[in-house]
Amino acid sequence: MFSLFRENIRIAMDSIKGQVLRTVLTILIIAIGITSLVGILTLVGALENTISGDFASMGANTFNIQRYEFNTRNSRDRDKINPIISYRNVKEFKDKFSYPFSKTSIHFTGTRNAEVKYESEKTDPEVSVVGINENYLENTGTEIDNGRNFTFFDVENNNHVCLIGSDFKKNLFKDTNPLGKTISIRGVKFKVIGLLKSKGATFRNNQDLRVLIPLQIARSIFTLPNINYGISVKVDDKQFLEGAQDEAILTFRNIRKLNPIEENNFGLERSDDLLNRIASITVYLYYAAWIISIITIFGSSIALMNIMLVSVTERTREIGVRKALGAKKHTIAGQFFMETIIIGQIGGLVGIILGILIGGGISAAANFSFSTPWLAIFAATTISFVIAVVSGLYPAVKAAKQDPIESLRYE
Structure with a gap:
C-alpha cells in the first residue's frame, strides 16, 4: 500500500516537472486566492491588535470624561457642538468627586511639535508635551521603566521635573543614563526623574516620544486659549465602576449647570466599552475578507479543475498504456488525484507566504502591531487542501473510467 502511494507521488512529480508552465500558472491561480485571504486577515488582525492595544492601555476599571463620545456626532446630533472641558471644569470635578476607592487624573496636551534640548543635542520638533497630575500613569496603564513617578508634592509645588518616553534613549541620550539629567523645553529646564516603558506608535502618534511634566507648570508654559482637558477615573475594583460612573x-x-431635561454636553467612555465596539467593527472586516477570498478561491478551484481535465485529455494514451499493463481504476484515479493535491498544497504554501509578506509589509508601513496570523494560516492550509480535493475528484474519476482500448487508439 505504501509503495503504491509512493509510486503515485513519483508519477505526480514527474508529470508536474513535465508541464512546468502549466503547473506554475495553476499554482499562481491558487496562490492568488490564498494570498487574498491570508493578506487581508493578517492586515485586519494587525489593525485590531493595534487599536485594541492602544485603548487597552487606558488601564483596567477606568473611564474617561471627554468632550465627545467615542462615536462623536451621529446623524441626529451632527450640528451639536459640546463646549471644551476647561481647567475650571476639571479642577472643580477633582475637588467635588469623592467616590470611594477611586483615583482621578487630569491631563492636557500642550503641544505635539516641541523641540527638546540636552546640552548641545536637540530633537526634531516632533515631541509631544503633556501636563499631568500624579495619578495619570496609573489610570492610563503607563509604566515606568526606570526612576519614579510624580508625587502629589511635585505637582502642587510646581517642581521642575519630568518623565520622558523610551525613544529619547535612541536619540538624545544614546550613551547616557537620562535620570538626573536636565533637559530644556521652550527655554524651561526640567530634571528627568523617570523613563517610561515603550508603548509604541498608533496612526503616527508616537507615545514613546513624549515628555510628561507637572500640570501647573504645563499651564504656565502653554497658555493658548480654549485648551481642552481630559479626565480619567480609575476604581480599585470593577464592582464599583458603575457607581463611580453614575456619580461622575x-x-x-452639576459643574456644567445642566437642568434635568438637558442632555449631557460631554462624553463618558469606558475602556471595555471601546474594546467591545472595536471588536464589533472588526467582525465586519473579517466578514468582508472571507467573502472576497471565497469568491477568489472559488474561481481558483474552477481553474484547477479545468486544467486537470485538459491534462487527463492530453494523457489519454498514457492512461490506456497503464491500463493495458494492469493498472486498476483506483490506481489511475490516485495518480491524478495525488497530482492535484500536490499542486494545491504548493499553491497554498506560496499563497500563505505571499499573504503574510504583503499583510506584514502594509502593517509595518502603517505602524500596526503585527502578529503571526495562525488562524489565517490554518484556514489557508485547510482551504487549499479542500480546493485540491474538490477540483481533483472529477478529473481523477474521469481518468479512471477511460476505456483502455479507446485510449490506446487516441492520437
Missing part, C-alpha cells in the same frame, strides 16, 4: 456623570452635570 451627576457631578459633571
Whole structure:
C-alpha cells in the first residue's frame, strides 16, 4: 500500500516537472486566492491588535470624561457642538468627586511639535508635551521603566521635573543614563526623574516620544486659549465602576449647570466599552475578507479543475498504456488525484507566504502591531487542501473510467 502511494507521488512529480508552465500558472491561480485571504486577515488582525492595544492601555476599571463620545456626532446630533472641558471644569470635578476607592487624573496636551534640548543635542520638533497630575500613569496603564513617578508634592509645588518616553534613549541620550539629567523645553529646564516603558506608535502618534511634566507648570508654559482637558477615573475594583460612573456623570452635570431635561454636553467612555465596539467593527472586516477570498478561491478551484481535465485529455494514451499493463481504476484515479493535491498544497504554501509578506509589509508601513496570523494560516492550509480535493475528484474519476482500448487508439 505504501509503495503504491509512493509510486503515485513519483508519477505526480514527474508529470508536474513535465508541464512546468502549466503547473506554475495553476499554482499562481491558487496562490492568488490564498494570498487574498491570508493578506487581508493578517492586515485586519494587525489593525485590531493595534487599536485594541492602544485603548487597552487606558488601564483596567477606568473611564474617561471627554468632550465627545467615542462615536462623536451621529446623524441626529451632527450640528451639536459640546463646549471644551476647561481647567475650571476639571479642577472643580477633582475637588467635588469623592467616590470611594477611586483615583482621578487630569491631563492636557500642550503641544505635539516641541523641540527638546540636552546640552548641545536637540530633537526634531516632533515631541509631544503633556501636563499631568500624579495619578495619570496609573489610570492610563503607563509604566515606568526606570526612576519614579510624580508625587502629589511635585505637582502642587510646581517642581521642575519630568518623565520622558523610551525613544529619547535612541536619540538624545544614546550613551547616557537620562535620570538626573536636565533637559530644556521652550527655554524651561526640567530634571528627568523617570523613563517610561515603550508603548509604541498608533496612526503616527508616537507615545514613546513624549515628555510628561507637572500640570501647573504645563499651564504656565502653554497658555493658548480654549485648551481642552481630559479626565480619567480609575476604581480599585470593577464592582464599583458603575457607581463611580453614575456619580461622575451627576457631578459633571452639576459643574456644567445642566437642568434635568438637558442632555449631557460631554462624553463618558469606558475602556471595555471601546474594546467591545472595536471588536464589533472588526467582525465586519473579517466578514468582508472571507467573502472576497471565497469568491477568489472559488474561481481558483474552477481553474484547477479545468486544467486537470485538459491534462487527463492530453494523457489519454498514457492512461490506456497503464491500463493495458494492469493498472486498476483506483490506481489511475490516485495518480491524478495525488497530482492535484500536490499542486494545491504548493499553491497554498506560496499563497500563505505571499499573504503574510504583503499583510506584514502594509502593517509595518502603517505602524500596526503585527502578529503571526495562525488562524489565517490554518484556514489557508485547510482551504487549499479542500480546493485540491474538490477540483481533483472529477478529473481523477474521469481518468479512471477511460476505456483502455479507446485510449490506446487516441492520437
